[in-house]
Amino acid sequence: METFLQQLINGLTIGGFYAVVALGYTMVYGVLKLINFAHGDMFMWGTLTGWALLTTVFASFTDMDVIAILAASVVVLAFIGVMGMTIERVAYRPLRSAGRLSPIISALGAAFALQAVARNVSDARWRTYPEGLLAELPNVQLTGRVSLSGLQVLMLVTCAAVMIGLYLFVQRTRVGTAMRAVSLDHDVSRLMGINVNRIISLVFFIGPALGGLAGLLIGIYYGSFNFTLGWVFGLKAFIAAILGGIGNIPGAVIGGFILGISETMVVAYGPDIGLADASAWKDAIAYVLLITILIARPTGILGETVAEKV
Template sequence: MDIYIFGQQIINGLTLGSVYGLIAVGYTMVYGIIGMINFAHGDIYMVSAYISAITLAVISFFGIQSVPFALLTTLIVTMAITGLYGWSIERTVYRPLTGTTRLAPLITAIGVSLVLQNYVQLAQGPNVQGVPILISGSFRLGDDENFIQIRLMNLIIIGVSVAAMAILTWMIHGTSLGRQCRAVQQDRKMATILGINSARIVSMVFVIGSVMAAIAGVLVTLSYGSFDFYVGFIIGLKAFSAAVLGGIGSLPGAMLGGLLLGVLESIFAGFVNSDYKDVFAFSVLVLVLIFKPSGLLGRPAVEKV
């Protein structure tokens, strides 16, 4: 095994896994609070990619040349609008289903996913969209023949992902909102009796998950430069797999599952066959669920009586 190829795949895997982890947070938070799998979450990521491209186009239209300003503005605007999407979907689609069967929100989530895909396809067209690469620097570790190339964008994706997860962890464990989220997660009825506005907490969870997906959308768009209205489907399934792999309902598990899935997928693509990397990724998930159904950091579900 060539150590340089292995190292390159590790870097690629950590970059990809960071994106999976950010999106997986949305799945795991919604499931942890209301026990629902939001299959429209991947398409929220897709919407954020389009919002980031439109924001960059508007900034360019006004002749602003500052790259740091463009990146920061794009990130803030995309997070705000995507968070609004998440809030609107929860209020108009999922909240009316409160108290219904567990199957109803699941089927509705699939419907919301299709609505978002077709809405973007009609609004922006079916063709692949693109943005200019704003950050293109890289450096090498090794000599002229054998080296590991690390793109500056790789470091930005990993760094921003770690920072976002650190801020989210602090918010969940160190703020009043976080304590209310954990209370609703443990027992929603009791939290409501104690004066916590459970409906508002559920809305905030959708907003937070959407904001994390927006960060991933901006980073991937700036890194690869192209996307289409269907881009959220596969990456949404991968992120959901990462959430289950790490332990659905566990924030550290979501990030760990994302990183692990990204690294394993990259190593398989680099040393075996890139055509079957998706098959390998889902095979890993199946094996983990067979031997540890609750995931790597998840806890077995306990029925309340």
């Protein structure tokens, strides 16, 4: 039972990251019906930017790492957000009326380009974050041997804050209402006086910015990364978004947690149920889960059943 609780906590932490990255996918899909394949790599760019900042510019703040991390977060949010807007402007907007195949190629191209630049910036090596970041955060002892590290608490709180904040923003503010309108129908939104292009740009700012923030946090949490991080993690986050029902913010959160927890559980309990090398198969879990859920509920857990518009 104690192992189970401990694994649950680990799974929740990873799931939180999946959820935050999935938010970016789901928002973009909501307004453009486009799989933003570059999103995973923008997330990785968040990790990369954070690493570059913390090892160079903010390296002198080592005794005040909270301030350094806060400053890095702000820079990462702005930088990755602008990156997302630029990619939308250059690679997606010219193709908005060009069918559905062309934007996919364009998105994959953007992902390749981002990955290649990151690869050359990091010399294709594993890079490590400075050691002992936030090490003085207190651990939270739950029962006996079950504990949350201070880092985990921070991650969970940040992820929760981001998700709740975004949900309130989309549901309660005027701009959020405009976003929901755009995701329903571009033309009608335009008739209602909404500047559709500006809303889409905003979505492409918020989604990648949050993804970049998650990237920075995951860099601190894991301690090391390389340039391929974005692809696998991004794909899984997208699967999380589909699991929950794409275009749906609470759905992305639920999907992220389901994915994170099931991955951790399979790796932890795999040997007990006869899967000896469970960790080698870890990456396959997300895909199997995806296929199973889509066969059972083709629109995801929280997705509404709508016929595809023709």
